[in-house]
Amino acid sequence: MNVIQCRDVTKSYGQNKALDRLSFEIGENKITGFIGRNGAGKTTLLKMIAGYIKPTQGELQVFSRKPFNNLDVSAKTIFIDDNMTFPDSFRLTDILSEVASFYAAWNSNLAIALFNYFSFDPNQAHSNLSKGSKSTFNSIIGIASRCPLTILDEPTTGMDSAVRKDFYKALLKDYLEHPRTILLSSHLLSELEEILEDILLIDNGSKCLHLPVMELRELAVGIRGNEQALLTFVEGKELIYKEEFAKGSLYVVIKKELIEQEFKHVRQNGLEVLPISTDDLCVYLTGKTGGGIDDVFKRG
Amino acid sequence: MILNTDSMKPIYVQIAEWLELEILNSNIKEDERIYSQYQLADMFTVNPATAAKGLNLLADENIVYKRRGLGMFVSPNAKQFILTKRRKQILEQMIKELVIEANRLDVSESELIMMIHNFGQDDKEEEQL
Amino acid sequence: MMSLKEVDLLSISSKQYVYKLKAYSTLFYGLLLAQIIALFFSLLNGISYMSSGNGELSVSVNTYSASLVIIFSFFWILFAAIQLTTKQYKQLENPLVTNSISRNLSNIGFLMTACVFGGITSSLVGVLLRIIMYFTFDRSQIISDEFILAFSDLLLGISVAILYMVLISGIGYLTGVLTKVSMAFVIIIPAVIIGISKAYTDIFQSLIKFFTLESSLPLFGLKVIITSILLFGVSILISNREEVSQ
Numbered sequence: 058m059n060v061i062q063c064r065d066v067t068k069s070y071g072q073n074k075a076l077d078r079l080s081f082e083i084g085e086n087k088i089t090g091f092i093g094r095n096g097a098g099k100t101t102l103l104k105m106i107a108g109y110i111k112p113t114q115g116e117l118q119v120f121s122r123k124p125f126n127n128l129d130v131s132a133k134t135i136f137i138d139d140n141m142t143f144p145d146s147f148r149l150t151d152i153l154s155e156v157a158s159f160y161a162a163w164n165s166n167l168a169i170a171l172f173n174y175f176s177f178d179p180n181q182a183h184s185n186l187s188k189g190s191k192s193t194f195n196s197i198i199g200i201a202s203r204c205p206l207t208i209l210d211e212p213t214t215g216m217d218s219a220v221r222k223d224f225y226k227a228l229l230k231d232y233l234e235h236p237r238t239i240l241l242s243s244h245l246l247s248e249l250e251e252i253l254e255d256i257l258l259i260d261n262g263s264k265c266l267h268l269p270v271m272e273l274r275e276l277a278v279g280i281r282g283n284e285q286a287l288l289t290f291v292e293g294k295e296l297i298y299k300e301e302f303a304k305g306s307l308y309v310v311i312k313k314e315l316i317e318q319e320f321k322h323v324r325q326n327g328l329e330v331l332p333i334s335t336d337d338l339c340v341y342l343t344g345k346t347g348g349g350i351d352d353v354f355k356r357g
Numbered sequence: 358m359i360l361n362t363d364s365m366k367p368i369y370v371q372i373a374e375w376l377e378l379e380i381l382n383s384n385i386k387e388d389e390r391i392y393s394q395y396q397l398a399d400m401f402t403v404n405p406a407t408a409a410k411g412l413n414l415l416a417d418e419n420i421v422y423k424r425r426g427l428g429m430f431v432s433p434n435a436k437q438f439i440l441t442k443r444r445k446q447i448l449e450q451m452i453k454e455l456v457i458e459a460n461r462l463d464v465s466e467s468e469l470i471m472m473i474h475n476f477g478q479d480d481k482e483e484e485q486l
Numbered sequence: 487m488m489s490l491k492e493v494d495l496l497s498i499s500s501k502q503y504v505y506k507l508k509a510y511s512t513l514f515y516g517l518l519l520a521q522i523i524a525l526f527f528s529l530l531n532g533i534s535y536m537s538s539g540n541g542e543l544s545v546s547v548n549t550y551s552a553s554l555v556i557i558f559s560f561f562w563i564l565f566a567a568i569q570l571t572t573k574q575y576k577q578l579e580n581p582l583v584t585n586s587i588s589r590n591l592s593n594i595g596f597l598m599t600a601c602v603f604g605g606i607t608s609s610l611v612g613v614l615l616r617i618i619m620y621f622t623f624d625r626s627q628i629i630s631d632e633f634i635l636a637f638s639d640l641l642l643g644i645s646v647a648i649l650y651m652v653l654i655s656g657i658g659y660l661t662g663v664l665t666k667v668s669m670a671f672v673i674i675i676p677a678v679i680i681g682i683s684k685a686y687t688d689i690f691q692s693l694i695k696f697f698t699l700e701s702s703l704p705l706f707g708l709k710v711i712i713t714s715i716l717l718f719g720v721s722i723l724i725s726n727r728e729e730v731s732q
Contacts, residue, residue, distance in 0.1 A: 088404055109580075110729040126726065128585045132493040135581075142577045144509030155508070158501055159583040198581065226402050233395050233405065251368060254406040271410060274367055 058085045060238045066115035075101040077262040091242040092339055093259035099242045103210050107136035137199035138210035139192055143183040150179040160202040168201035188215030196224055200231050208240045225252055247336045260343040273335055281308045282328035298341035310341050372411030377439045391421050391429045498583055502592035517562045521611045524558040559608040563651045564658040571662030590722045597655040605648030649710040656717030663721040
């Protein structure tokens, strides 16, 4: 069963298209990472799934219903981001108990255990929390709500690396015991790729890739070596990325399937095969036309 | 459990190799039940789908077998199989690289054998201490 | 695991109503503060002051009235109704289960509670004003037929105050919703009101008289309730298609 079905969805703000003819499906109980650069449209898409905004064109269904303004979808969905605000008259523990009454599967024991583990002060006001603590607190709500669709938009903003690790671990552990559909967004894939099953890579409001993370890891390789030899080797093949890193030397990123047959000959040609991190690959895949930041400086 | 995320080896391969080591060291005996994908996901902090792929790698080689509704079990000849497989694949590959590197550094065959021999001696002495 | 039971609009709205009562408790403190300030002003100067003399004999009369307290309360409910439609207040609902209708219903529920609270307290503050005056002034100098308030009059006062506040909250809420559609309404609404009051004086006055000159409480109540239902109904319809901004 698909929890989310998105067909040709476009979201325009005036002339500007935040999302452009996006189509994908997300199956039940999968953890999917929404990856893209700043401004790629991740948040717009997640808010649309959560029912905050409606598509300009196309059809979006969540739990087989249009999510916008839908109370049933809202009851099964929680959307966590760092813009969440709570009344100043509530202390942190009040927030946990007040929000609890809205979500059928809310687990108070888990919420309180996490709250204590991250050593929050029960009497503090939410608006006084630091950026990282706010993210941590909001994430506790996200995990403890156990919503069939849990959406976490850049949940680790401001968290230090120890808390990040704990958070991802907590999320995964609770997911293993209580499977649910989880959407996580981040511009940094490396920190969360281990817990993901699928990844949806968004570039400029359009879908770039939607595949299991394991396949992404084996999608492409980097090859480095003499410019002439390398260019002959990859001739006529589509390159994901190309960079001149020293005089006469070239570095290219290419899909593995394109060079499967010739793979044995790479080393014989004096070329070097390098693994490529998924983070770098995502950057290259969503890169603007050719070149990198180095080109900016070369012109001078 | 900590995985080497920088390694070129995919995580599921690392999980499969860890399980093989557990079998080699007799931490999991033949015909015993092996960890489930969910236990592995929890232990390694990875998505259960990744853990399942690691288990499937072992199932493909008949190191483990499925029992309907009960999970995965270690095959009767698993230990022996892993031993031969590792000798053949891993050790041979390592030797190949060793020889190439030795040639590059102008280390003769007898010198190399001597080095291996001495290294083995050092190891034994350390164990005795 | 996944509950297939459909969510009930009324139960969600009432949960939100309770959440809002707790969340916006500071608004009520604001009302009490406004009423105390109004009371203070009333005591200080009275509403009007009259003095005349011919050299030998001089008369000075102070008129004290609790109407300032009521006026302050009316402004408070107008302000509160507009506030509920602002982005800042709407954001507080994002972490909850909600849709546009449940949000509006719980807001209306909250406003009605605020009206009842405001109506009762403003009338009681009026009583307080009388009591203070009774004990602080020389009693022989108080001239009023209505000084001692009959309980039935107090109830009538409370009811009328509540009904006026309901009406004002409806006007404020619709104003707030309209300004969310377009900021132009911030200018358009006052302009239209002033325009009508100047150009169509008869219509405007008969509109005011429609409420103020009604002497029967049940009829007045009916007029207010029907008008308020219209005001809130239009607000719900307008805000239903609006997206949640952050």
